[in-house]
Amino acid sequence: MVPYPHPDECVPPPSTLTASFQPHLLLVEDDEALGRNIEDLLRLDGFQVTRVADGAAALDRARSGGIDAVVLDVMLPGIDGFEVCRQLRGEPDARNVIVVILTALDDTGSKLEGLEGGADDYLVKPVVSSELSARLRKHLENRSARADEVRRQRLQAIGEIAAAVCHEINNPLAAALGTIDLLLLSHGMPPAVERDLQQCQAHLLRIGQIVARLGVVEDRTVPYVGDRQMVDLKVM
Numbered sequence: 500m501v502p503y504p505h506p507d508e509c510v511p512p513p514s515t516l517t518a519s520f521q522p523h524l525l526l527v528e529d530d531e532a533l534g535r536n537i538e539d540l541l542r543l544d545g546f547q548v549t550r551v552a553d554g555a556a557a558l559d560r561a562r563s564g565g566i567d568a569v570v571l572d573v574m575l576p577g578i579d580g581f582e583v584c585r586q587l588r589g590e591p592d593a594r595n596v597i598v599v600i601l602t603a604l605d606d607t608g609s610k611l612e613g614l615e616g617g618a619d620d621y622l623v624k625p626v627v628s629s630e631l632s633a634r635l636r637k638h639l640e641n642r643s644a645r646a647d648e649v650r651r652q653r654l655q656a657i658g659e660i661a662a663a664v665c666h667e668i669n670n671p672l673a674a675a676l677g678t679i680d681l682l683l684l685s686h687g688m689p690p691a692v693e694r695d696l697q698q699c700q701a702h703l704l705r706i707g708q709i710v711a712r713l714g715v716v717e718d719r720t721v722p723y724v725g726d727r728q729m730v731d732l733k734v735m
Contacts, residue, residue: 522567526550527557529575540628554578561593568597568635573604581616588617597638661713668710676703
């Protein structure tokens with residue numbers, strides 16, 4: 500097993516945006532009739548939708564996980580949409596959720612406040628449902644592509660480190676095994692010494708097997724110490 504730092508919490512999960520993937524949206528809209536209409540249209544476009552009517556409920560639901568994107572009104576009871584967005588961006592478990600603000604506020608100041616607060620997009624009501632769906636899917640595809648690239652870079656880094664480790668260990672390992680082989684061929688060696696050398700040989704061969712696994716290392720990890728992870732060579 501080779502320890503390496505735990506992935507950055509800001510890194511999105513690996514790509515799951517396939518033909519069978521149904522993104523889970525959190526719709527935050529306090530107007531019951533409008534919220535029901537948007538929810539129905541999004542469902543028809545292939546999204547799974549959970550709808551809440553205020554900012555506090557939106558934060559609670561987003562923090563519980565399983566949400567891919569938030570469609571967020573601004574003028575909400577209690578916590579407004581701008582503050583909801585800012586708080587989501589500060590949450591480790593929700594900071595990567597796509598946030599699309601959908602509001603009647605069409606002034607430049609509101610748009611800047613939403614985007615500077617961390618929103619991925621800002622749409623003004625009324626909006627055509629096909630445009631909303633298209634923007635949501637585009638943002639999800641972009642997030643998926645970023646996740647794939649991060650994963651590719653991680654695997655490349657792991658592979659390069661593994662190759663360097665293999666090279667640095669194999670040379671002295673081969674020399675040590677060669678020395679033991681020569682010693683075991685000598686005559687008149689006490690049985691206890693021969694037994695110890697054979698044990699050393701077995702341990703070194705075991706090290707060689709572990710090093711060989713590094714050549715096909717994959718991004719599969721198990722907990723190590725604290726918040727660190729390590730590659731688990733036992734599954735390879």
